[in-house]
Amino acid sequence: MRLRPIKAADLDGLQGLAQQAGVGFTSLPDNREFLAGKIEAAAHAFEERTPVNDRLYFFVLEDDATGELAGCCAIEGQVGHEVPFYNYRLGRLTHASVQLDLHRAIDTLFLSSDHTGDAEVCSLFLRPEYRGEASRALRCGALLSKARWLFIAQFRDRFPEKVLAEMRGVFDDGNRSPFWESLGKHFFPMAFDEADRLTGLGQKSFIGELMPKFPIYTTFMSDEARACIGQVHRHTRPALEMLKKEGMRWEGYIDIFDGGPTVEAYIDDIRAVRRSQLCQVEVSPNVAVTSESRWLAATTRMADFAAAWVGRGPASDGTLALSEDEARRLDVTTGDTLRLLDTQETS
Incomplete structure (x- = not known):
C-alpha cells in the first residue's frame, strides 16, 4: 500500500x-x-x-x-x-437557592x-x-x-x-x-x-x-x-x-x-511529529522483504509526497536500507532522504 x-x-x-x-x-x-x-x-x-x-x-x-x-x-x-x-463547547452553569438550600449544576452547549x-x-x-x-x-x-x-x-x-x-x-x-x-x-x-x-x-x-x-x-x-x-x-x-x-x-x-x-x-x-527522524536511503537488491508494520517512511518532497511501510529501521550511521520494491513504491534512489517513524515507540 x-x-x-x-x-x-x-x-x-x-x-x-x-x-x-x-x-x-x-x-x-x-x-x-x-x-x-x-x-x-x-x-x-x-x-x-x-x-x-x-x-x-x-x-x-x-x-x-x-x-x-x-x-x-x-x-x-x-x-x-x-x-x-x-x-x-460543552460548559456548565450552576444555580443555587440559599433560602431553599438547593444547588443544581446543569450542562450547557455554547455555539x-x-x-x-x-x-x-x-x-x-x-x-x-x-x-x-x-x-x-x-x-x-x-x-x-x-x-x-x-x-x-x-x-x-x-x-x-x-x-x-x-x-x-x-x-x-x-x-x-x-x-x-x-x-x-x-x-x-x-x-x-x-x-x-x-x-x-x-x-x-x-x-x-x-x-x-x-x-x-x-x-x-x-x-x-x-x-x-x-x-x-x-x-x-x-x-x-x-x-x-x-x-x-x-x-x-x-x-x-x-x-x-x-x-x-x-x-x-x-x-509522531516529535519522534520522526530524517535518514539517507541506500537501495540494495539483497535487503530482505518483510511485512512488518513498524517503520513508516515518507518522502521529503511536497509535490510528489509518498508514504509506505518499510521493513526495517535505520542503521547506526543514519542510513536506511530499502529493497528495490520499497524504493519503487516511494520513488526514491540511493542518496535520497526519507522521514522515518518507529510506530511502536511509546515515549
Missing part, C-alpha cells in the same frame, strides 16, 4: 469512496463537481500555489497490486478563514468558533473491503492516519500551533442520529442528510444564522441524545484511538449535528 497526493485521474475512485462513506461523513459528500473542485484545490496546495491558510492537502491510499483506491485522508492547513468553523485558524486532520476513510482482516485493516488505517503527521513534521512551517480532528458521532442501526433528532432538527427545517450535505459542500453560513446564540441546556434533550455527547460512531473508534495515542485529547468541543467529539493538541506535542 502507498499513500500519495490525489490527482485528477482519481475522480472516479474518489467518488466511489464518497458513495461508500455514506451519511455522516461530512467532508466527503457524493457530489462529483464538488469532489473535482476538491482535487483541483489539493493540486494547488501541493504545488504551493495557494496561501498557506487556505490549503487542502488531500491524499489517497493506493493498492499497489490493483491500482485501486483503498481509502483517503486529508489535512486542512487552517480552518474557519473562508468558511466559518462552528462547533459546540463556538474557537478553533478558527487551527489545522485539521480530516476525511480519513478506509473502504470496507480493506477492514475485513484485522492485520490488514490495522496496516491500512495506521498508514492513513500516521502519514499525515510525517507530512506535517516535514513541512512544519506551513502549519499553525494547534491541530484538531472532528470525529463522527453516534448513529443507530437505522442510520439515525439521536443528537440531531433531539436538538438540530428543531432549528434546521431540513433532514439531517440535507444539513450534512450542505455542510460538506462548504455552505455553512446557515448554521450561524439558524442556531440559537444563547446556551442550550442539555436537560431539555432526550436521555439518548445526552448519552451521545462526545461519543463516536462504532466505525470511528479505531481512528479515535490512533489519534489519542498521538496525544490528541477531547477538551469539551462537539459536532453541531451529531455530537461527536472534536479532539485537539499542539502540533509540536504530537508524538
Whole structure:
C-alpha cells in the first residue's frame, strides 16, 4: 500500500469512496463537481500555489497490486478563514437557592468558533473491503492516519500551533442520529442528510444564522441524545484511538449535528511529529522483504509526497536500507532522504 497526493485521474475512485462513506461523513459528500473542485484545490496546495491558510492537502491510499483506491485522508492547513468553523463547547452553569438550600449544576452547549485558524486532520476513510482482516485493516488505517503527521513534521512551517480532528458521532442501526433528532432538527427545517450535505459542500453560513446564540441546556434533550455527547460512531473508534495515542485529547468541543467529539493538541506535542527522524536511503537488491508494520517512511518532497511501510529501521550511521520494491513504491534512489517513524515507540 502507498499513500500519495490525489490527482485528477482519481475522480472516479474518489467518488466511489464518497458513495461508500455514506451519511455522516461530512467532508466527503457524493457530489462529483464538488469532489473535482476538491482535487483541483489539493493540486494547488501541493504545488504551493495557494496561501498557506487556505490549503487542502488531500491524499489517497493506493493498492499497489490493483491500482485501486483503498481509502483517503486529508489535512486542512487552517480552518474557519473562508468558511466559518462552528462547533459546540460543552460548559456548565450552576444555580443555587440559599433560602431553599438547593444547588443544581446543569450542562450547557455554547455555539463556538474557537478553533478558527487551527489545522485539521480530516476525511480519513478506509473502504470496507480493506477492514475485513484485522492485520490488514490495522496496516491500512495506521498508514492513513500516521502519514499525515510525517507530512506535517516535514513541512512544519506551513502549519499553525494547534491541530484538531472532528470525529463522527453516534448513529443507530437505522442510520439515525439521536443528537440531531433531539436538538438540530428543531432549528434546521431540513433532514439531517440535507444539513450534512450542505455542510460538506462548504455552505455553512446557515448554521450561524439558524442556531440559537444563547446556551442550550442539555436537560431539555432526550436521555439518548445526552448519552451521545462526545461519543463516536462504532466505525470511528479505531481512528479515535490512533489519534489519542498521538496525544490528541477531547477538551469539551462537539459536532453541531451529531455530537461527536472534536479532539485537539499542539502540533509540536504530537508524538509522531516529535519522534520522526530524517535518514539517507541506500537501495540494495539483497535487503530482505518483510511485512512488518513498524517503520513508516515518507518522502521529503511536497509535490510528489509518498508514504509506505518499510521493513526495517535505520542503521547506526543514519542510513536506511530499502529493497528495490520499497524504493519503487516511494520513488526514491540511493542518496535520497526519507522521514522515518518507529510506530511502536511509546515515549
